[in-house]
Amino acid sequence: MWLSGQATGSTAPPVLAGTLDVRFTDIDVPGYGPVRTRTYNGSVPGPTLRVRGGHQLRLTQVNGLPPNAPSSGGGGHNTPHHANSFNLHTHGLHVSPSGDADNVLREFAPRTAEEAAAGVAEPQYVTSIQVPHGHPAGTYWYHPHLHGSTAEQIVGGMAGVIVVEGDVDEVPEIQAAADIVVCINELKLKDGRVPAFTSGGWTAGVPSTFTVNGTVNPTLRLRPGEVQRWRLVAATGFTALSLSLAGGDGAPTVHQIAQDGITFPRPVALDRVELAMGNRADVLVRAGVPGTYELRAPGLPGPLMTVEVAGDPVVPPMALPAVLPAGRPFLDERDITDPDADREVILHADAGVFAGAFPNAFRMLGTGATPAADPGADLTRDPAYGLFDPSFTNHTLRLGTVERWNVRTDESLPAHGHPFHLHTNPILLTHRNGVRLDPPVWHDTIGLTGGTPGDRVTFLVRYDDFTGRTIAHCHQLHHEDLGMMQSVEYVE
Ligand SMILES: [Cu+2]
Helix, strand or coil, X not given: CCCEEECCCCCCCCEEEEEEEEXXXXXXXXXXXXXXXXXXXXXXXXXXXXXXXXXEEEEEEEECCCCCCCCCCCCCCCCCCCCCCECCEEECCCCCCCCCCXXXXXXXXXXXXXHHHCCCCCCEEEEEEECCCCCCCEEEEEECCCCCCHHHHHCCCCCEEEEEECHHHHCHXXXXXXXXXXXXXXXECECCECCCCCCCCXXXXXXXXXXXXXXXXXXXXXXXXXXXXXXXXXXXXXCCEEEEEECCCCCCEEEEEEECCEEEEEEEEECCEEECCCCEEEEEEECCCCEEEEEECCCCCCCCEEEEECCCCCCCCCCCCCCCCCCCCCCCHHHCCCCCCCEEEEEEEECCCCCCCCCCEEEEEECCCCCCCCCCCCHHHCXXXXXXXXXXXXXXXXXXXXXXXXXXXXXXXXXXXXCEEECCCCEEXXXXXXXXXXXXXXXXXECCCCCCCCCEEEEEEECCCCCEEEEEXXXXXXXXXXXXXXXXXXXX
16 A cells, blocks of 8 residues: 555544655556656556545655756746646645645746755645545545646646545445446657647647546456456546546446535436546446447547456346435535625636747636726736735635626637636536536536537535635636636634
8 A cells, every 4th residue: 555544642633644756757658658747656657646534635745856946937936837846736625725735826946056956855745635524425636736847747647535434435335346447548748758838829729638547548357247446537637527437328327426526415327527637536337238439528539548348247237326325415505694795707818919938828707806907908918817816815715605696608619618626626617618517516626618608507515624824716727827826814
């Protein structure tokens, strides 16, 4: 086991400690070839971390990357910078965003050139996270989240899965099913390298290579009548996935049992599993007719995974559960603390407005937008308006209150999806384009596709347990690095 539990006395919580070593590594990506990239512990994805509510997760991170280059790209903090600094985000976990916990405002810098030349040891940084008792059991993930370097690092494969174990695992039908992590990484590679992120055209100019658990199109086998539990993780930065199992009428059936780590009240049969960048879905896959099937998504160059149904049938066929231990009670509109104080967020891009290598402005407007540099000037060319400013608080959120947010995209370009992600507290999607979801669905990231300006979602959220400063942002990682991000502060 990579993580080791330590007995720390009768009253202290178990500590799960481990090291994440980050450096450039030569790896082989089966189906692609040799790659030199920044990794966690020499693999893509990084190790899967398994924890339970009440555990403390203590991760020592070594920064073995080369010194940062002097700032390139010609821009300020809303252009890519510090490609060899990172930090750690535990995406979806309801844990503290402060101190040395899930704090994305820290920077884990590498040695300077002078320190490296002098033989100073590689720096180490500790992330220490107390997972609350009763934390929803399910599938989460971790990745670096330093503003300015997030995209370049994640598309090199710096991402891994966190499994929170708990009640849902004890459901007999789920306990009987093989527990399989399906971590989908979207790598941006040219000649086996992630090109330095030096222009706005970078994302379009470099094709995406999709891997599942580090391999292009691996094969997974099920027996007829077998049920497997797949933990689907969209560790992608640019592409939303509309997943289906192709290959004919006999393809395995798919029932979703959780979204973004939070278990549903009952399984939901689906033809497609929609995953925006950052989303997870736990599904029960039941195989029937022998054959070869493919996990596919439109727009991808090939299948993500081949699924072979073969071998002796399981007799009798394995069952699906009828009900599940719902991961979190729903909120409803009667819980809203101040019905006249909805928050509005508009994801808005102004194309071709700046000089230099990054001409597009990816803004977050609406309630609490970052103020314009000059309110009297042309806002479409404003280098500040609606862009991330770490010194400005866009949203002050009071613990114990329930609020409604309306998030809309203005995006006319199909390639520009803008998934909305709030840190620290889960968000309950209640409406898409004014149509109520029944039942509503807990998320941490809600997809809004491009090409349909005016698309909007409504969610409810209660701010619980943790004070501190953190962020809300677009999970298209290029947009986020370019400033499509806001500061939120959770206060008593
Ligand atoms: Cu975006």
